[in-house]
Amino acid sequence: MVPLSWYITVSAALFSLGLFGMMTRRNAIALLMSIELMLNAANINLVAFSSYLRGPALTGQIFALFVITLAAAEAAVGIAIVINVYRAVRHINADDVNLMKW
Amino acid sequence: MGNQIAFIVIAAVTIIAAACVVIIPNILRSALFLAFSFLGVAALYILLNAEFLAAMQVLIYVGAITVLIMFAIVLTQQLMGAKIKQSSRAWWIGAPVAVLAFLLFTTSFVTPFKHPTSGTAVSIASAPAVPKDFYAENEQARASEGTTPKIAEMLLRPYVLPFELASLILLAALVGAIVIAKEENE
């Protein structure tokens, strides 16, 4: 059978990739995608722990559901912001949206 | 053994797809690989006996969020195929950080800690290799219904308040997204 640590390893790898993407991509939409990856990594964690450790309570799955819900909301608002920014400056290059710096 | 092979295949697909998402310069292709990655996660859910969650994963992530992201890409990229340079110069800082994070997670689950009830030193790596059987008490339920009724019952009984709050948050996000994305000079 598959040990729990395998799932955790996959989750860690997915999260690290998301992190890498978040730091290296300049496109705001790519940033959003990276964040989605990280959220998925967290969800794998939740469901795996739920199956292996907590027993029949399914709390982890419920949490994962809520995370999915929030991810949907986040994606909607994030993309709305991206579109708004695009309208203002005609690009979505996160590096160059730096009006707030000193 | 069959499970392990399946897991390795699925995990490989998922991780390679995710790597493509963050590395490929073409943003539209990134989005497509994102969909593959999400599908892989859904398959992992099935391996974990979470059929309902897998369905949701496919519906929401693959069906909705990916499509949404693609729309956004099409709206914001003047030309399909995105000529602008997609990767950042900061890769030399991103890579070490990501590797460091990965190391942290792996070290964390081989590090032993004190079990809260038994008091013995345990680690995640030493956790049981077999998932706890959700239907150990009731074999018939497994055959007929799956986990969905149980999740429904939990959502509407002990978690009814977070459930309602989630709907409220969705509503707020909906309204907020409309307000933000709306043309101002209308």
Place this chain on the structure above:
Amino acid sequence: MHLAWLIPILPLAAFLVIIFFGQNLKERSPYVGIAAIAGSFLVSCYAAVTWLAGHGKTGDFICNWAPYGSDMIRVGFSVDALTIMMLFVVTVVSMMVQIFSVGYMHGDKRFPRFFAYLSLFTCAMLSLVIANTLLLMYVSWELVGLTSYLLIGFWFEKPEAMRAAKKAFLVTRVGDVGFFLGLLLLYANVGSLELSKIFEHHTLIAMAAKEVSIPAIGAIAAIILGIFSYGFAAAALKGAKRLPIAIIAGVAVFAIVFALMHSLSVSLSIAAIAALLLFWGAMGKSAQFPLHVWLPDAMEGPTPVSALIHAATMVAAGVYLVARMYPVFHIDQRALMVVAAIGAFTALFAATMGLVMNDIKKVLAYSTISQLGYMMMALGVGGYTAGMFHLMTHAYFKANLFLGSGSVIHGTGTQDMRQMGGLRKKMPWTFLTFAIGTLALAGFPGFAGFFSKDEILLTAYHWEYGKIIFYAGLAGAFMTAFYMTRLVAMTFLGKPRDPSIHAHESWKVMLIPLFILAFLSIAAGYIGIPGHSIFGHYINPEVIGIEGMVEHHFSLVVMLLGTLAGIVGIGIASLIWIWPVLKFDWLKPSFGWVQTIVENKYYMDEINDIVVIKPLMFVNNAMYAFDRWVIDYAIVNGVGWFTLILSRFWSVFDKYVVDGLVNLVAETSKIGGRVLKFTQTGIVQQYAAITVICVILLSWYFLILR
């Protein structure tokens, strides 16, 4: 009797209307005032009728005014026989005076305001009369004092008028202190200021039973008498040795009185003390000795004011107060004895001054003081009915006389009787009414004053503590008749003395009130005919719950003596001024000094000046000097200098130490900011990287190193 509250409210409304719209109303403003007072008069009639129909039952109008603690101050109006009598007096006289003023004040530049003040005064007086708590009485009492001040000083361009107004206000204020103290004492002992509560039998008995001993009263009296003797001597004497003699006189009087009475201490009941404190207040308003000094000066006000306030109503308020609080006075006879003594003394004292005055209004003013003393005396000897009866008749005929003198002043333009004479031909109607008033005041048989004065004398005659008050009353009656005859003779009879004065009869609007008041000067007496007194039926001690007072039966001897005193007074005065058989100058060689003293009003003003005002000014000046030199110069300026020097030092400290620290902090922040701003790149990924690195490091620390 729920309409009673309208009685004072109507003039108040008139006051408000005139004071706010006087500029628009101008010549029409009297109509407002007169209409309001006529309304009050009608409501008073209605109140009287309902009161009679209710067989003397009084319906009270009471409302809560202010809560304090767990108790509630309640004010209200109640109507009884005494109130109704006063209501008629006040409304009738006020109405007559307002009508008269239309003529008298014609052309005055503050014409509307005069009627506003009259209305306000009437309001205050009426609410004083029908108040059923001492508190409301006190409030009205002060309001009456205020309007009196405004009206005396109505012609405030005249310095004398201004001074007189101030004097009246301050002197009556001395009395008001007594009223207020009496109020507090009653409240402390009764727990309420409502008259009905104070007059409860057991309350009165309890107050009369509680004796308080006042020690060293003899010594205090000796000091006061000594100081006053000094003041009198210093004022009366002339020459270089004036002050030493005055000091010797003062010390001598003090020594004698002290030797006689130094061990005297008086024990009085609470009731008597309260009564005397109230009487003190009444002395101020009713101008009883020694607080009478303001009334003659108050004649500087317009003559209708003198008629309304200083003859008929306000000065009667003191008498009314004593009558209203009569149960408190009566429960301890010692209080009444003081009232009788001061009343009788004032009656004689003021009458002597009336004999020698040459100003027509001053004569009437002293006559008023004298008559008020008469009323007080009557109350003091137990003549509750007599005193009130005299108050009423006196209000009518004295208002008549004052308005008559106003008519004379209006016609001649002077107040000095030596410039008048022979006005009978030029002002026949004024003369007629004035003569009626004079005869009423002199107590000539058939006129109002005859009945009331007779009743006072009758009561005094039967006073259980002696006949001295009765003789004082006879002397007062004699002098009254004497100076009034002199007044009429000098003003109306004989030949014109000053050819520059061209007198003329006054307008009808001024004569009509005179006729009405002259009629009342006769008719008012007939409701108090001895034996069949309607007045006495409704207003007598038993109505206010005092038992066991003997009703004195008509006595021919007393009546004959009283009438004789009046007629002899008229006769002697006639022999001097009308048919100059006797010469006043005959008395001069031996009694000239008496005349000097009396003409100088017993030096009362000068004594006040020497005894009260000069020491007060001395103390004031000393305090001023103390303030100026010790407090201002030494302390305040010293503190100022000290502070200045200290502040110089601290300013240096501030500049270099405190400011330095502040600047140091600011500079540090600035440098820190300059350095740290380079981390603010605006690139989100950098922020995220920093965050993640920190999280990783911290996690490692907690996971592994710990």
